[in-house]
Amino acid sequence: MTLTHGFELLREQRIEELNTTARLYRHIKSGAELLSLVNDDENKVFGITFRTPASDSTGVPHIMEHSVLCGSRKYPVREPFVELMKGSLNTFLNAFTFPDKTCYPVASTNLQDFYNLVDVYLDAVFYPLISPFTLQQEGWHYELENPGNPLVFKGVVFNEMKGAYSSPDTVLSEKSQQLLFPDTTYGFDSGGDPQHIPDLTYEQFKRFHETFYHPANARIFFYGDDDPQERLRLLDAYLKDFDRIQPHSEIALQPRFPAPLKKELPYEAGDDPQTQKAMTMVNWLLPEAGDPDSALGLSVLEHILIGTPASPLRKALIDSGLGEDIAGGLTLESRQMFFSTGLKGIQLENAEAVEKLILDTLAELAHQGIDPETVDASLNTVEFALRENNTGRFPRGLAVMLRSLQSWLYGGDPIAPLAYEGPLGRLKERLKSGERYFEGLIGAHLLENSHRVTLVLRPDPNLGRQRAETETARLEQTRAAMSAADLQNVLENTRQLKLRQETPDSAEALATIPMLKLSDLEPKVRHIPLEVAEIGQSMLLYHDLFTNGILYLDLGFNLHVLPQQWLPYIPLFGRALLEMGTEKENFVQLLQRIGRTTGGIHPQTFTSTVLTTQQSSTWMFLRGKAMVSQVSELLAILRDILRTARLGNRERFRQMVLEEKSGMESSLAYAGHRIVGSRLSSRFNEADWANEQMNGVSSLFFLRQLATQVDQDWPSVLQTLEGIRSALLNQAGMICNITLDAANWARLQPQVSGFLQSFPSGPLELATWQPDTERKPEGLSMPSQINFVGKGANLYQAGYQLKGTAFVINNHLNGTWIWEKVRVQGGAYGGFTIFDQNSGMFTFLSYRDPNLARTLDVFDQTSQFLRQLDLDESELTKAIIGTIGDLDAYQLPDAKGYTSLVRHLLGITDEFRQRLRDELLATRPKDFHAFADVLDAVKKDGLVVVLGAPEKLESANQEHGLGMEILKVL
DSSP, X not given: OOXXXXXXXXXXXXXXXXXXXXXXXXXXXXXXXXXXXXXXXXXXXXXXXXXXXXXXSSOXXXXXXXXXXXXXXXXXXXXXXXXXXXXXXOSEEOOEEOSSEEEEEEEESSHHHHHHHHHHHHHHHHSBOOOHHHHHHHTOEEEOSSTTSOOEEEOHHHHHHHHHTTOHHHHHHHHHHHHHOTTXXXXXXXXXXXXXXXXXXXXXXXXXXXXXXXXXXXXXXXXXXXXXXHHHHHHHHHHTTOOOOOOOOOOOOOOOOSSOEEEEEEEEOOSOTTTOOEEEEEEEEEEETTOHHHHHHHHHHHHHHHSSTTXXXXXXXXXXXXXXXXXXXXXXXXXXXXXXXXXXXXXXXXXXXXXXXXXXXXXXXXXXXXXXXXXXXXXXXXXXXXXXXXXXXXXXXXXXXXXXXXXXXXXSOSXXXXXXXXXXXXXXXXXXXXXOHXXXXXXXXXXXXXXXXXXXXXXXXXXXXXXXXXXXXXXXXXXXXXXXXXXXXXXHHHHHHHHHHHSOOOHHHHTTSOOOOGGGSOOXXXXXXXXXXXXXXXXXXXXXXXXXXXXXXXXEEEGGGSOXXXXXXXXXXXXXXXXXXXXXXXXXXXXHHHHHXXXXXXXXXXXXXXXXXXXEEEEEEEEEEEEGGGHHHHHHHHHHHHHHOOTTOHHHHHHHHHHHHHHHHHHHHHSHHHHHHHHHHTTTOHHHHHHHHHHSHHHHHHHHHHHHHHHHOHHHHXXXXXXXXXXXXXXXXXXXXXXXXXXXXXXXXXXXXXXXXXXXXXXXXXXXOOOOOOOOOEEEXXXXXXBEEEEEEETTTTTOOOOTHHHHHHHHHHHTHHIIIIIITTOOSXXXXXXXXXXXXXXXXXXXBXXXXXXXHHHHTHHHHHHHOOOOHHHHHHHHHHHHHHHTOOOOHHHHHHHHHHHHHHTOOHHHHHHHHHHHHTOOHHHHHXXXXXXXXXXXXXXXXXXXXXXXXXXXXHHHOOOOEEEEOO
C-alpha cells in the first residue's frame, strides 16, 4: 500500500463534464474520506461534512454548528468565524445544518487566504472550546438581570427558530418531512423547535460533539486549482492525531406506510379574515438518492409537473381557483428522496378537493400521456442548467460538493452524481425508443405509492398568543421552583455570560488568527471589458468574456417613461410578457418554446440613485440566455412577447396577481429585514421609493386591491397593461447588454442590431414622479415571535461627502459593534448596517430579533462606539482586507456583464472606483472617529421602521415613546 501523507488512494476518475480529475482517498489512521477534485477553477472550495442525525428536536446539530465556530484550541478567541469574516478575501464563509448532516465550507480565490480558512475550520470542528457559556449564547439560557425581573429565554438559535416557526411555509415543509419520516432522524427538527430547545443540557451538547465530530464520520472535500498534494499534507496534520472508530451515525431507512396518512396542524395567523387562508401539501416518499439515473429522471419529472406555469400539474392547481400559489418540490438532500406539491392560500374546506385534483391530474397524465413538447422543454431546461453550471454567487465547487453528498453521505459513490453525461444519455435513449418513462415514474412513485402524507395547515390567530403564554407559564413555573440560591445562580450566570460577551479578546489571542497583509491586496480595481455603441436610438453594451458558447442578453426598458401609478404593475407586467402567450401560441406553448430552445428568460427590475445627479435610474430587464446556435430563436421569442403578448387573459392575470400576493406575504417571515429596509429607504429618495412601489409593503397592499379590481374592472387593468407596453417599446428608452466572446459576437452582432432596430422609435419623454417622503416612525404588524428592526437616514442630505473610508467603517461595524451587541448579547439571529454609496442611505437592521427598543438603543450608541474606538493596526488591516474581499467578490461571466451594465447606467467609472479604492486602502483610525459625527445624523434624525407582532409594537410605543404608526401587513 502506497501512502501519501497518510492517505490511501482508493480511486481516480476523470470527470469530463466538470473538466476535473477526481481522486477519492481514505486516511488510514483516522478513517476520514476525502474527495479531491483538481481543475482550473480559481474559486477554490474546501468543505468538511459530518453525518449528524438528531434524536430529538432540541436543535443540538444546529446549535453545534454555531458553537464550534466560537473558539478552538489553536484559535482561542470568542469567534474565529467573525474574525475571518472581518478580514478575509473569502468568496464563501458559512456553515449549514441539514436534517442529517452538518457542512462547514469555505472558498477563496486567494491561495494563502484559502489555506488560512481551511486551517481555522479544521481546528474549529475537531478542537472547539464549547464551554457551557457557548451553549448558552448560541443555543439557550435563562436570563435574569435583576431579581425583580421576569425570567426569560435567550439564545441565538432559540430566536432564529422562533422566526422560522413564524413562517407558515417553513412549518409546512418541516412538518411534512417529519410526518413522512416518523421513525428516522428526519422525524425530528435538527434546527430546533423553540418548545424543545430549552430541554437541551450541556452534557447532551458535549456528548453530541464527541460522538459525531470525528474524522471517521467526516466527508472532506477539496475543489479548484490549488496543489492537490498540499491538500493531503494540510489534512494529515490534523487527522494523524485520531484513531479510527465506528461512528454509528448511519441514517436508517424509513419503513414504508401500508396506507396514506392525513394530518391537520395549526400555524400562526393574523386576525384579518382576508389573510386567514389554509395551505395543504401532498408528500410522497421516493427511493434512495444514490442512483444518478433515478435522481435525474425524478428531477426532470419535477420540472415537467410543476417547474413552470405551463407545467400540467401546476397549471391544473392554479387553474382550479382553489388556492393562490403552489407549494412543494423534489427533495434530494436526504437518504430517501421525497416529492411534495400542493397549494397555499386555500379555504380550509377545500383541502380535500386539492388532494383529489392532484391525484386525478397525475392519473390522467400517467394514463393519457404527457405532451412531448413539455417533456422536450423540461429535458432541455435541466440539461442546459447542468452544462452551464451557473451557480451565481454560490461557488461552483460548493454546489458540486452538495451534489456529491447526495450519495456519498450514505455510503454510496461520491463521483457518480457529478458525471451526468451517462444518466442523461441513457434517459434520452429511453425516450427515443418510445418508452413512456415519465408516465411510468408517475405510476410507480406517486399513484401506486402508499407512503403518502397529506398535510393541511389551518390558520390559528390565537396560536402565537398561546405559544407566548405557554412559554411564560413554563418560565414562571421554573422560577417558582427555584430556591433563593438558584435564583442567585441565574443572576450570577447572566452577569458572567454578559461579562464574557463584553470582554474583548486579548491581543495575543487575536494574533493567532491567520491574516493576509495589505501587500497581498490588489491595489487596482478590476476592469470588465466594455464597448458602447448606438444601434438606432438604443444603446448597446458589449462585454468580451469567455462564456463557453452561451450568449447572455439583458434587454432593458426605462421605467421613467411611465406615470408613477403604473409602477406597481411592473413585476406583473414582466411576468405577463412571458406567461400569457402571444398572437401565435398560448402561454403553455410559449413556455414550452422557451424551455425547448433557450436557457431561460426572466424579468428583473433595477432601481438606484445616480450618485452624481441624485436622480433615479429605474429599469425593467428581460434577462435571457441561449447557446450561440439558438440565439436567433431567443431573439424571435423576445420580439414575439414584446410585440404580440396577449395581455387580455383576465383569468391568467388574476392567477399571477394571487401568486405574487402570496409570495409577498410568505416573504415577510424570512425576508423581513429587506421589507423594513425598503420601506425605510423609500422615504428618502426617488429610486428607493420606486423600488418599494414595485417590491415592498406598498406593492403588497396594491396587489390585494388589484385582485379585486381584476374581477370588478378588468377593462381598466387591461388598458394600463397595454399602456405600459406602448410606452416601453421605444428604442430611445431601451438598452441591450451582451456578454459573449469576440469570435461568436462578430457573427451574431448583425442579428442583435437588426432585432433592436425592429422596435418603434420616437422621442424619450420622462414622467415626473412625486414620491411620498413623509418620515414618520412605522410599525408593520404581523403574527410573529420576533422582530425586524430598522433605523436609517440619508448621510448626503446631512452633508456627508463620499469617501472610500466609509466602506471600511461599515465593514468593521458589522463584524464588531453590531454583531456583538445585536446578535451575541441581544440574541438576535442577525444585525448589520448597509451603506448605499449611490443614494447616501445608511441603514441599521436586525434580523429575527427578540428585542426592539434595546436594539434601537444599540443603533443610537454607534456614534459613541466610533468616537471611543481604539483601533490597532491589526484590526484596521483586517477591516480593510475584509472590505476589499466584498468589493472584489468572485463573479461568473454573466454577473460581470450585468455589473458593468449597472455601472454604466449609474455613471460609475473605473477612475471613480479607483479613487474610492485608494481612499479605502489608506483608511486610518481618525476616519472612524470622524465618521461618528456623520452617524449622529442617523441617531438624531433617523427614521424607525419595525416589523413584528402588534402587541410588541404597541408595547414599545407605550413603554419607550417611539410614536410608531402601526400598519397591519398580515
